[in-house]
Amino acid sequence: MTRPDHPRDRLIVALDVPTVAEARELVRTIGDEATFYKVGLELILTGGAFDNGLALVGELVDQGKRVFLDAKLLDIGNTVERSVARVAELGASFLTIHGHDRKTMKAAIAGRGTSDLKLLAVTVLTSLNADDLAEQGIGEPLAASPADLVLHRARMAHDAGLDGVISSGQEAAKIRAATGGDFLIVTPGIRLPGSDAGDQQRIMTPHHAISAGADYIVVGRPINAASDPKAAVATFVRHIAERTA
Numbered sequence: 001m002t003r004p005d006h007p008r009d010r011l012i013v014a015l016d017v018p019t020v021a022e023a024r025e026l027v028r029t030i031g032d033e034a035t036f037y038k039v040g041l042e043l044i045l046t047g048g049a050f051d052n053g054l055a056l057v058g059e060l061v062d063q064g065k066r067v068f069l070d071a072k073l074l075d076i077g078n079t080v081e082r083s084v085a086r087v088a089e090l091g092a093s094f095l096t097i098h099g100h101d102r103k104t105m106k107a108a109i110a111g112r113g114t115s116d117l118k119l120l121a122v123t124v125l126t127s128l129n130a131d132d133l134a135e136q137g138i139g140e141p142l143a144a145s146p147a148d149l150v151l152h153r154a155r156m157a158h159d160a161g162l163d164g165v166i167s168s169g170q171e172a173a174k175i176r177a178a179t180g181g182d183f184l185i186v187t188p189g190i191r192l193p194g195s196d197a198g199d200q201q202r203i204m205t206p207h208h209a210i211s212a213g214a215d216y217i218v219v220g221r222p223i224n225a226a227s228d229p230k231a232a233v234a235t236f237v238r239h240i241a242e243r244t245a
Helices: 020-033 053-062 077-090 102-112 128-134 144-158 168-178 206-212 229-244
Strands: 013-015 038-039 067-075 092-098 117-121 164-166 186-188 214-217
Touching: 013 229, 020 053, 020 229, 038 053, 053 067, 053 077, 053 128, 067 077, 077 092, 077 102, 092 102, 102 117, 102 128, 102 144, 102 206, 144 164, 144 168, 168 206, 206 214, 206 229, 214 229
Parallel strands: 013 038, 013 214, 038 067, 067 092, 092 117, 117 164, 164 186, 186 214
Antiparallel strands: none
16 A cells, blocks of 8 residues: 655545535635545535535546545445445545445445445544443443443454554554554544544544544544634644654
């Protein structure tokens, strides 16, 4: 696995906005400052048959952008395999699969075929903490903490043949040590020093996430809600560059 040469290419801007029209405008505003965008469930489910997040994926690819489709697939193997095949046809670069079922992950690999689509396992959402896991019935001996469960699922994804994981920067160093240098670590829950955490529980700054081993960072609201999104992107890129220089 080769990491991008330019710090700009390690930033994934999350298009977490209500409509495709707003997403297009955000991309237009940011211009060449960003090259990689995340399209999530909100945009996938908005709009009509021909103007939804999946159509936007194709538009962005045609513009030379890379796209991370954050669909978080989880279903029976046949459904996942066919769904991943459709995503591969769209030209997306990254796709998320829930990382707690080996059969789902194997089906996703089969569906990808010979495409360049990278499959990433969702380990534990960065909005969850230990109390949330306990409420779900997840605890010892499998996981005494979110970090334990993240590492368990990362190892399972690595063994299953997936390309990487989505994880908090707080777990990135342990994942890197356990899986080696070729396993992608994509980290959401990124905030600048002193920023509001919002609904995130396990956050980290760009500098610390990259230092811990993250290959890419995903940033949504700090850019989307900024008065100047293009300048906000430049700030995050600068933080990445300071660590990678």
